[in-house]
Amino acid sequence: MESSTATSPELLVNEHLSEAEKDFEGEGIATSVQEEGGLSEARKFDWNAHWYPVAVVADLDKRVPTAVRILARDLVVWWDKHGKTWQVWDDRCPHRLAPLSEGRINEKGELQCSYHGWCFAPCSGDCTCIPQASKDGNPVWKSKRASAAVYPSVAQEGILWFWPDTRPEFQGIMDTNPPPSLPALADLTFTDELASRNLNCGYEQLIENIMDPAHVQFAHHGLQILSQKGNRNMAVPINLKVDKLKNSGFTGMAARGPAVFTAPCIFTMEAQIPGKPTKKGVPKKLVMIFICIPVSPGQSKFIWAFRRNFSLWMQDLMPRWYLHIRQMLVLDSDLYLLHVAERKLEEAGSRKWETVCYVPTKSDAFVIAFRKWLRVYAGGQPDWNGRYDGLPPTPHRELLMDRYCTHVKLCRHCTAALKVFEGAGSFLQVVSVGAATMLGMAALKPSPQARSWSIPLAGGAVLATIASRWLSNFVKKTYHYHDYNHALVK
Numbered sequence: 001m002e003s004s005t006a007t008s009p010e011l012l013v014n015e016h017l018s019e020a021e022k023d024f025e026g027e028g029i030a031t032s033v034q035e036e037g038g039l040s041e042a043r044k045f046d047w048n049a050h051w052y053p054v055a056v057v058a059d060l061d062k063r064v065p066t067a068v069r070i071l072a073r074d075l076v077v078w079w080d081k082h083g084k085t086w087q088v089w090d091d092r093c094p095h096r097l098a099p100l101s102e103g104r105i106n107e108k109g110e111l112q113c114s115y116h117g118w119c120f121a122p123c124s125g126d127c128t129c130i131p132q133a134s135k136d137g138n139p140v141w142k143s144k145r146a147s148a149a150v151y152p153s154v155a156q157e158g159i160l161w162f163w164p165d166t167r168p169e170f171q172g173i174m175d176t177n178p179p180p181s182l183p184a185l186a187d188l189t190f191t192d193e194l195a196s197r198n199l200n201c202g203y204e205q206l207i208e209n210i211m212d213p214a215h216v217q218f219a220h221h222g223l224q225i226l227s228q229k230g231n232r233n234m235a236v237p238i239n240l241k242v243d244k245l246k247n248s249g250f251t252g253m254a255a256r257g258p259a260v261f262t263a264p265c266i267f268t269m270e271a272q273i274p275g276k277p278t279k280k281g282v283p284k285k286l287v288m289i290f291i292c293i294p295v296s297p298g299q300s301k302f303i304w305a306f307r308r309n310f311s312l313w314m315q316d317l318m319p320r321w322y323l324h325i326r327q328m329l330v331l332d333s334d335l336y337l338l339h340v341a342e343r344k345l346e347e348a349g350s351r352k353w354e355t356v357c358y359v360p361t362k363s364d365a366f367v368i369a370f371r372k373w374l375r376v377y378a379g380g381q382p383d384w385n386g387r388y389d390g391l392p393p394t395p396h397r398e399l400l401m402d403r404y405c406t407h408v409k410l411c412r413h414c415t416a417a418l419k420v421f422e423g424a425g426s427f428l429q430v431v432s433v434g435a436a437t438m439l440g441m442a443a444l445k446p447s448p449q450a451r452s453w454s455i456p457l458a459g460g461a462v463l464a465t466i467a468s469r470w471l472s473n474f475v476k477k478t479y480h481y482h483d484y485n486h487a488l489v490k
Contacts, residue, residue: 059410185307198299289304343394354371435457
């Protein structure tokens, strides 16, 4: 018998598995997961010592400050026009804690609080003006207590990142510990833009969901435009394998290529596409990028892109707002499922996932690995710094699945399309009213000429009214709320 000093890391971890976790070995899943360093290293993951995505840069408005919440922190994002950089600050004025996101960027390029007019310089956050302070007296605006709190931040590969610590020693963190790089975003031979949405489900439930390819044929039945693999009758066993699990995430292998979880937010899957190579002679490849960001319990932010090096013409042929319509429907089709499942898990005890859920097949290997990483390395949940206690109440279904506040107003493509459709709706209403008015005037003063115009006017009024009603319904379902009933989808 070998001595305990020769015990492998895999066996060391398996000694600490619960009975429920051992049940996961039904198809050899648990035994394929290796954990490095044992439990002493496992407790070292620090939620407050990693970069977090804040927003897709292309969706930000340089004219106004923007409020964002990430990892239980209220942030204000604004553009420094002189330094040509995005700023990420704590969203509170040091005076009376009013949100700086409700302020303005003044003529000097400073951020001004709209409550009492205090002004703050970019980069340093130093207060430059307190209108209520006498210029001949004590320069109270020079006090460090008058400064706004500035987070380290950087725009990289189309994403704005921030480091969740405002202490001075972390202001140069970018030089020694930059955000994780996503090469597929920087590679110009790949196409597809980033998109984002705020979701009414927690980080844990969201990232678990995007690691699970087996749900696509059922939760998203009929929504895959270019493939029949999104239909219920195409479901097949899926062989997923986890190669290595450690405090920085895990690597694995899916059916067509590698998968990587970079803790705490990024999950990527690569797929080699069969068929002829691209015009440049390289194999066709699809890189699916999913970024799941903890906001607060029951709330998360989702950034995604499906980068590909083939069919580049689709980028110009299909408008982004149309692609977003399809993507919003995909997200809506399982959002309610995730929201309810998350609450059922809380009722059973958030740390008892292994005993509540029965996951005997290899299609759940990535989910099991993530839940194990979360429990063993990351404390079972994001670090909310003691600011929250449990999930928020379930909102009304329309609010739960709202699209406008969670995506549309944050997306320049969808905002522009919405304005066009709303303008067309207003025009059709004017046409309808105008035609009805002219028809009424013709009836008051009957004449052969008026009678000849009455039928076209009546038809025009009816058609404009019908088109206006249809467009109004289209706008509501597309840009505000679209329910999804799985039982009625054939």
